Amino acid sequence: MSLFHSVSSTSSFTSLRSFPIHSFPRTSLQNAVVRCKVIEPLKFQNGKPSQSELLLNGGGGSIPSFLMPPNARVKDLVNGNDTRLRIFSGTANLSLAQEIACYMGLELGKIKIKRFADGEIYVQLQESVRGCDVFLVQPTCPPANENLMELLIMIDACRRASAKNITAVIPYFGYARADRKTQGRESIAAKLVANLITEAGANRVLACDLHSGQSMGYFDIPVDHVYGQPVILDYLASKTICSDDLVVVSPDVGGVARARSFAKKLSDAPLAIVDKRRQGHNVAEVMNLIGDVKGKVAVMVDDMIDTAGTIAKGAALLHQEGAREVYACSTHAVFSPPAIERLSSGLFQEVIITNTIPVAEQNYFPQLTVLSVANLLGETVWRVHDDCSGGIEPYSSLGID
Known part of the structure; x- marks a missing residue:
């Protein structure tokens, strides 16, 4: 059974997939989660969004x-x-x-x-x-x-x-x-x-x-x-997740704090760490895994995907250790070659990114999901412009330092 299942229309969360710009009402943001409204479900072939008006x-x-x-x-x-x-x-x-x-x-x-x-x-x-x-x-x-x-x-x-x-x-x-x-x-x-x-x-x-x-x-x-984390969490929270089968994975020791914060907000899921030794720039060698992922659905969390060497080798290790499915979550999709080949090779059930960097048309693939940070940045612009006046919520509700 897949990790994610559709939720009823009464859910407070809405699934987002490469949506047009008119999908963003300006709403109050609470509990570090961005509420986004989509008029109807959006599904595109090979992860490619349609042209927006x-x-x-x-x-x-x-x-x-x-x-x-x-x-x-x-x-x-x-x-x-x-x-x-x-x-x-x-x-x-x-x-x-x-x-x-x-x-x-x-x-x-x-x-x-x-x-x-x-x-x-x-x-x-x-x-x-x-x-x-x-x-x-x-x-x-x-x-x-x-x-x-x-x-x-x-x-x-x-x-x-x-x-x-x-x-x-x-x-x-x-x-x-x-x-x-x-x-x-x-x-x-x-x-x-x-x-x-x-x-x-x-x-x-x-x-x-x-x-x-x-x-x-x-x-x-x-x-x-x-932080783009609330947008990704919003997407994941729009699905029914069995917390007993979930484990959040940091692709390296340096990302442990990020993964721990993500896991805490995702039903306080357990944490696993990939021990990675880097031999040079854009060259990573995975050594071993700290934590248990056998029979579980692993969600790998990182701030960016460049050549996808780190996250792809980490996913391969997770499969070797018995992980049932592997999801990749990242804010920035740099996608330098050969990232697309690695990400679309079948290692990942889904690759979830945001649109902080535009994704070239040739870089779309079936497992790709693109979420937008426009409402998050737009709300922050309002608050910067207003100097947090007018009785609006504090920055902490947006997950802003």
């Missing part, structure tokens, strides 16, 4: 009633009475930025981004941001250097246009793995990138699932650290 930039339609948050401030924004909040997007993940804006009942700001013949990046804001609270949505996903430089130039353009506050919304923070010196004469690139963002003119950073918590200390400006 974007109600942005004069898309030819009004905002549906279920999208309108029950708050007067959004009505003022939609009616143009309050122009203090502006959201702009780079080219790295335009679809996520559109989902965030639609969740908030706003339109993305007009911005011109182009490349010169020699590859240099040109950015020009197409509307005034003087005295505004500006949020720039741009993950530094592959190509990391291009997207990082684009973010820096966007920040500089906003600063020179006299924006009051500039918040860099970075769903995926690249270079985060270079956060310490493990050998002599190594660069700590995470600190360098933090310095670049600060010097460019950002007043605040909003990041999702940093590779390690100490990366927040590299910034000399406030950092709001949002």
